[in-house]
Amino acid sequence: MHGYANPARFVRIARPATAWLLGVGALLALAGSLAGLFVTPPDYLQGETVRILYIHVPAAWLGMAGWAAIAAAAISQLVWRHPLAAIAGRALAPVGATFAALCLATGSIWGRPTWGTWWEWDGRLTSMLILLFLYLGYIALASAERERGGEGRMAALFGLVGAVNLPIIHYSVLWWRTLHQGQSISLSGGSSIAPELLWPLPLTMIGFSALFAAATLMRMRGELARLKVEARLRRSAQS
Amino acid sequence: MNSWSFVFAAYAVTAIATIGLLGWAWVSMRRAEHAAKAAEHQR
Numbered sequence: 001m002h003g004y005a006n007p008a009r010f011v012r013i014a015r016p017a018t019a020w021l022l023g024v025g026a027l028l029a030l031a032g033s034l035a036g037l038f039v040t041p042p043d044y045l046q047g048e049t050v051r052i053l054y055i056h057v058p059a060a061w062l063g064m065a066g067w068a069a070i071a072a073a074a075i076s077q078l079v080w081r082h083p084l085a086a087i088a089g090r091a092l093a094p095v096g097a098t099f100a101a102l103c104l105a106t107g108s109i110w111g112r113p114t115w116g117t118w119w120e121w122d123g124r125l126t127s128m129l130i131l132l133f134l135y136l137g138y139i140a141l142a143s144a145e146r147e148r149g150g151e152g153r154m155a156a157l158f159g160l161v162g163a164v165n166l167p168i169i170h171y172s173v174l175w176w177r178t179l180h181q182g183q184s185i186s187l188s189g190g191s192s193i194a195p196e197l198l199w200p201l202p203l204t205m206i207g208f209s210a211l212f213a214a215a216t217l218m219r220m221r222g223e224l225a226r227l228k229v230e231a232r233l234r235r236s237a238q239s
Numbered sequence: 240m241n242s243w244s245f246v247f248a249a250y251a252v253t254a255i256a257t258i259g260l261l262g263w264a265w266v267s268m269r270r271a272e273h274a275a276k277a278a279e280h281q282r
Contacts, residue, residue, distance in 0.1 A: 110249065219267070
């Protein structure tokens with residue numbers, strides 16, 4: 001991992017990776033969304049609103065994966081003092097927050113015609129809302145630490161502690177059997193969704209994940225460039 | 240309201256947020272990289 005700690009080497013790899021991720025991500029997300037909108041049949045129970053699944057599920061996955069990545073960056077920063085870890089954490093937070101907010105918004109839009117309500121204080125919905133608030137707290141804390149010239153250790157600790165919410169979100173549908181339905185797809189490959197409805201979902205999952213990675217890389221490259229300018233200004237002020 | 244209205248609303252929100260996020264990340268990265276390049280040339 002420390003092989004990529006050199007910012008110049010990281011940028012050399014990140015530059016083509018950003019373009020590839022943007023291209024592949026846009027293509028797959030668009031193809032999956034169009035297939036989900038116009039090609040798949042309506043669900044026998046939910047009707048046309050099932051089409052919201054193709055964007056809601058990737059948003060939920062990326063909202064949670066974003067925080068898992070923040071926690072991994074925090075461990076890397078606190079244990080191995082990886083120089084890019086704090087930058088990665090700061091870059092990930094607004095991207096993850098956007099997808100957590102999208103998960104809540106698309107879920108709410110799906111809930112109105114399906115459940116008859118925009119919002120319910122259900123275990124899954126509430127724990128996802130807490131995740132969004134955690135993101136906002138992390139962004140505020142990391143920005144404040146950066147302004148003061150700190151290393152971002154408080155934000156890293158916050159990122160680690162906040163990861164406690166991830167299993168709560170995952171198991172909320174089992175612990176509190178309220179409004180949100182149980183798990184339909186598992187990582188081991190099982191699915192209770194009909195194959196003719198399921199096939200566009202991997203396209204949007206991979207597509208939006210690639211766009212998430214592209215946005216994170218662009219934010220990291222921007223942050224590295226800003227740090228370079230600040231370091232140069234400091235040096236010229238000292239001499 | 241027709242169920243298609245909810246479907247299109249969800250897709251519109253997602254498209255706007257995703258394009259907005261990528262556009263913001265792109266513009267702020269380009270600005271920072273231009274500033275870094277300009278600072279390098281001033282040396």
